[in-house]
Amino acid sequence: MNVSHLGQASPSLRRLSELRGAAPQRSLDARALAALAANPGCRRRALLDAAGVDKTALADRLGRPAPFGQSPFAIRRGLQFESRLKRDGYAVLMEPLRRLLGVPEDEVASLAVPDLLPSLSPAMRTERTSAALAEAAADPSAWTLLDRPMLRLEVAGSPAYLEPDALVVHGGRCTVVEIKSFPVLDGSADPAKVGAAARQAAVYVLALQQAAARAAGREPSADPYAEQDLPGAPELTVLLVCPKDFSNRPVAMPVDVRRELSTTRRQLSRMTKVEQLLAALPEGMTFDLARDDSGAPTRPVEELTRAVEAVPAAYGPECISTCELGFHCRAQARCAGAVEQLGRGVRGELGSLRTVEAALAAAGRGAEPGVEPALLAELGLDEASERLAYAARLRAEALAAGGVR
Amino acid sequence: MSLLSTLARLEAVRGQRAEPLATVRHRHLSDRPMVLVPLAAAGEAGAPLAVLLGTDRDAPRLHLVPQPLNRTQRSEFLAAMAADVVPYLESFGEQVELLEGSEKDPVSGEKLPVVRELCADAPQLVVPNAAGVAHLALLGRSTRFRRTAEDPDPGEYPAPTQVPLLGRWLTHLTDRAQVPGSSMLLSMTGLLARHWATGQSNLEDQHLAARMAWHLSPSGLEPPATGAVAAEWVESARDAEGLLVHPPAGPSTDPKFDERVLAPAILRYDAAVAVRVRAEGSRDAAESERAAGLVERARAELARVLLAAALPTWHDVWHGLELLRELPPADHLPDRWEGDRWSFTMHRDRVAAGEPPQPRRDDAVTAARKLAQREREQAKLEIQEALDDPLAMAERRLAGEAFAGEVVDVVPEWSAGRSPKPRPLLVVRTGDRPHADPGREVYRAHAEPAQRAEIVSAESGEVVVRLLSGMGRRKDPEPGSVPEVGSRVVFTLFELAPRQSAPLPEPADTPWTHGGPPVVGEDSPAGADEWE
Ligand code: SF4
Numbered sequence: 057m058n059v060s061h062l063g064q065a066s067p068s069l070r071r072l073s074e075l076r077g078a079a080p081q082r083s084l085d086a087r088a089l090a091a092l093a094a095n096p097g098c099r100r101r102a103l104l105d106a107a108g109v110d111k112t113a114l115a116d117r118l119g120r121p122a123p124f125g126q127s128p129f130a131i132r133r134g135l136q137f138e139s140r141l142k143r144d145g146y147a148v149l150m151e152p153l154r155r156l157l158g159v160p161e162d163e164v165a166s167l168a169v170p171d172l173l174p175s176l177s178p179a180m181r182t183e184r185t186s187a188a189l190a191e192a193a194a195d196p197s198a199w200t201l202l203d204r205p206m207l208r209l210e211v212a213g214s215p216a217y218l219e220p221d222a223l224v225v226h227g228g229r230c231t232v233v234e235i236k237s238f239p240v241l242d243g244s245a246d247p248a249k250v251g252a253a254a255r256q257a258a259v260y261v262l263a264l265q266q267a268a269a270r271a272a273g274r275e276p277s278a279d280p281y282a283e284q285d286l287p288g289a290p291e292l293t294v295l296l297v298c299p300k301d302f303s304n305r306p307v308a309m310p311v312d313v314r315r316e317l318s319t320t321r322r323q324l325s326r327m328t329k330v331e332q333l334l335a336a337l338p339e340g341m342t343f344d345l346a347r348d349d350s351g352a353p354t355r356p357v358e359e360l361t362r363a364v365e366a367v368p369a370a371y372g373p374e375c376i377s378t379c380e381l382g383f384h385c386r387a388q389a390r391c392a393g394a395v396e397q398l399g400r401g402v403r404g405e406l407g408s409l410r411t412v413e414a415a416l417a418a419a420g421r422g423a424e425p426g427v428e429p430a431l432l433a434e435l436g437l438d439e440a441s442e443r444l445a446y447a448a449r450l451r452a453e454a455l456a457a458g459g460v461r
Numbered sequence: 462m463s464l465l466s467t468l469a470r471l472e473a474v475r476g477q478r479a480e481p482l483a484t485v486r487h488r489h490l491s492d493r494p495m496v497l498v499p500l501a502a503a504g505e506a507g508a509p510l511a512v513l514l515g516t517d518r519d520a521p522r523l524h525l526v527p528q529p530l531n532r533t534q535r536s537e538f539l540a541a542m543a544a545d546v547v548p549y550l551e552s553f554g555e556q557v558e559l560l561e562g563s564e565k566d567p568v569s570g571e572k573l574p575v576v577r578e579l580c581a582d583a584p585q586l587v588v589p590n591a592a593g594v595a596h597l598a599l600l601g602r603s604t605r606f607r608r609t610a611e612d613p614d615p616g617e618y619p620a621p622t623q624v625p626l627l628g629r630w631l632t633h634l635t636d637r638a639q640v641p642g643s644s645m646l647l648s649m650t651g652l653l654a655r656h657w658a659t660g661q662s663n664l665e666d667q668h669l670a671a672r673m674a675w676h677l678s679p680s681g682l683e684p685p686a687t688g689a690v691a692a693e694w695v696e697s698a699r700d701a702e703g704l705l706v707h708p709p710a711g712p713s714t715d716p717k718f719d720e721r722v723l724a725p726a727i728l729r730y731d732a733a734v735a736v737r738v739r740a741e742g743s744r745d746a747a748e749s750e751r752a753a754g755l756v757e758r759a760r761a762e763l764a765r766v767l768l769a770a771a772l773p774t775w776h777d778v779w780h781g782l783e784l785l786r787e788l789p790p791a792d793h794l795p796d797r798w799e800g801d802r803w804s805f806t807m808h809r810d811r812v813a814a815g816e817p818p819q820p821r822r823d824d825a826v827t828a829a830r831k832l833a834q835r836e837r838e839q840a841k842l843e844i845q846e847a848l849d850d851p852l853a854m855a856e857r858r859l860a861g862e863a864f865a866g867e868v869v870d871v872v873p874e875w876s877a878g879r880s881p882k883p884r885p886l887l888v889v890r891t892g893d894r895p896h897a898d899p900g901r902e903v904y905r906a907h908a909e910p911a912q913r914a915e916i917v918s919a920e921s922g923e924v925v926v927r928l929l930s931g932m933g934r935r936k937d938p939e940p941g942s943v944p945e946v947g948s949r950v951v952f953t954l955f956e957l958a959p960r961q962s963a964p965l966p967e968p969a970d971t972p973w974t975h976g977g978p979p980v981v982g983e984d985s986p987a988g989a990d991e992w993e
Pocket of ligand 1: 370
């Protein structure tokens with residue numbers, strides 16, 4: 057899927073493109089969007105994504121490259137799997153879909169696969185998709201498959217363009233189809249992977265709901281459990297298509313995404329509006345790598361680091377596996393002694409103690425010999441500090457009893 | 462994460478070294494463990510690429526699949542792995558203890574004496590991480606239904622007998638690994654996480670080498686260091702070719718390694734095989750010999766790169782075992798290991814009795830039983846760890862589930878009635894704050910025999926309890942059964958005797974013949990293709 061921000065060059069859009077510099081705009085996929093939604097408090101990521109900055113290149117230049125990559129074996133296997141799926145008029149897809157939608161077996165129907173003009177710009181492709189969708193939804197008896205459609209979603213006040221694997225339209229409604237490479241083994245799949253896929257699919261469903269509401273000239277419903285009764289509206293159950301057992305044969309698995317949909321919706325609404333993010337930026341600041349003719353970045357690293365630091369982040373260890381800047385932000389969190397480096401949950405445990413140093417100082421008071429618990433209360437520590445001091449006393453005592461210290 | 466382990470992590474940040482989370486070792490370690498470092502081919506569920514294994518730290522053996530898509534080679538790999546692992550597992554089935562007991566005759570209801578065998582020891586497999594355990598489970602699933610030449614319908618590609626046997630063992634061991642406190646199949650990251658805290662998060666701790674970097678300076682790092690810097694170095698340092706200096710612990714390999722090293726090496730191997738096929742077709746003996754040499758060399762090159770990818774992890778696992786052996790064993794280890802020995806013995810007997818492999822899916826009854834067993838074992842484990850380790854007890858004290866202190870007064874009292882029994886009051890000075898209302902029953906830790914008491918009053922700094930049992934049958938307490946003034950005592954709010962520790966195998970280990978027939982899926986394994 058691709059994200060770009062065409063349209064009128066509003067002041068914000070102009071500022072966003074300045075932030076990106078001369079570099080081409082990066083696409084954002086639904087997985088990245090789902091990750092963004094999972095950490096809605098991070099303004100740094102929100103801004104970089106809105107501007108379409110190439111975070112991989114940025115992380116490289118900052119000296120802490122993202123550890124992500126895909127094995128050529130996995131890519132090849134994925135391609136093989138997809139081509140297998142498209143065999144015989146998408147037969148593997150159609151059978152479970154019919155069951156899901158309660159369509160009788162004997163009803164014969166051929167599948168229409170309209171051309172979605174994949175070489176056009178994202179905005180035009182979105183137009184084309186919505187036209188094809190409307191046309192397909194107009195005839196309830198038809199079966200239509202939209203292969204790599206393009207959808208638009210408003211994220212924090214700026215448009216993002218998304219590309220699901222496929223949509224199947226029938227009975228005036230559409231169903232999101234996602235192709236995944238993890239297996240369904242003996243009828244069940246890894247719940248963590250299914251969860252991630254569901255979060256991703258929920259982003260598409262949300263975009264389709266917005267589109268259906270737009271087409272009908274209505275406000276999108278705020279109730280995530282409400283089925284939209286509009287032409288072309290998405291089903292709230294999506295289809296994951298995965299390899300079956302150890303084979304290369306596809307199997308489709310319906311997944312109800314209502315819960316993920318409501319979370320994504322809530323998280324995205326919590327994101328700070330892009331205008332606000334931009335307003336807080338220093339004048340003239342940019343993430344431009346200023347590449348020379350050979351493509352090598354010339355922007356001084358210190359300057360770039362300062363630019364990144366000017367936007368507040370919300371680091372947590374999950375960032376390492378979900379954001380290209382993970383290693384960079386971790387180093388920064390460590391440098392600042394932030395307690396989040398140990399996990400997001402730690403923050404809640406330690407209350408007002410925000411740094412490792414402060415927490416250790418509070419703990420140190422408890423470990424001092426001869427400090428009675430009654431006295432601790434009198435030291436005027438808040439509850440978290442007091443508990444930590446108590447824990448430190450217990451720990452010191454247990455280590456001594458166990459002969460470790 | 463508990464506050465105590467958070468505290469340990471904070472201390473680890475300060476010292477840039479791992480900090481203890483236990484004062485004793487809470488998992489049994491075998492004298493003869495087998496370490497396995499499995500590597501998987503990317504993109505395919507559980508498809509094996511290689512495994513480095515062995516019981517001798519200085520002599521690991523490598524098995525590999527030169528072309529991961531080739532099913533014949535994959536079968537050869539599994540046969541070779543089975544020939545290595547199965548004899549190791551089976552070697553523990555030979556020495557047994559004989560236990561006398563009684564069993565109810567199912568027909569007459571009479572109790573009949575029986576003698577049961579219990580294997581004197583059990584095998585222990587150690588893998589780098591939880592993903593390694595999951596990979597073994599997939600290998601188990603994909604091999605336990607393999608047909609062999611001995612099957613009535615051996616199919617097109619019969620496997621050596623040991624292959625389905627390996628599958629059944631791996632299934633058994635990975636299943637058993639889900640029982641809390643069991644030790645027949647362990648992951649090194651899990652072992653280390655139980656015993657030490659690092660100054661990074663749980664998520665980062667899943668990377669074995671990064672975790673080890675909080676204990677020992679990683680080899681190759683100059684100047685030597687431990688902690689965050691060292692961990693980041695093993696996570697990300699790359700050589701001139703862009704390859705990780707310290708490869709990941711598997712089963713997934715680094716995508717860059719796949720792209721730059723593995724894929725070309727496999728291509729060369731495929732090319733050599735093609736040359737050999739052509740040479741054999743042309744019946745030119747000299748040319749065939751030369752081509753065979755090419756294949757040999759290509760294979761040796763693959764073995765070299767895969768060994769290099771697995772060897773650092775192999776050393777990390779053995780280093781980890783070394784660290785763990787330095788800890789004194791917890792008192793309850795033999796008790797829990799006996800559970801593992803039962804589990805091993807029962808599986809040995811099922812195989813010997815010719816029972817079918819484990820079903821694809823547990824039926825509802827079996828699944829419920831396994832869940833109940835795991836819950837029971839979890840409860841038992843928590844109690845035993847608290848008794849074995851003051852640091853584990855500290856967790857319970859912090860949670861208000863136990864308190865420790867010094868006896869400052871003993872008031873002898875007796876129960877009312879015709880034959881009065883001792884009911885002394887103990888005044889315990891403690892800094893702990895148990896969540897205990899008067900009347901609540903508590904249990905004295907380390908009391909022999911077990912001793913109950915009830916809370917009389919609990920105020921800040923002082924808890925008064927009344928002892929209720931464990932003082933003999935007479936009017937006056939047995940000498941030594943009542944703690945004296947000045948002695949240290951620990952009381953828990955949770956019961957210390959796990960509900961009935963069954964000496965006989967747990968339901969999960971009872972033969973399927975007793976738990977209903979195995980469930981065969983609509984797509985019966987017979988004839989079902991494994992990988993393609
Ligand atoms: S790594 Fe940094 S920029 Fe990315 S989400 Fe985390 S805190 Fe935000």
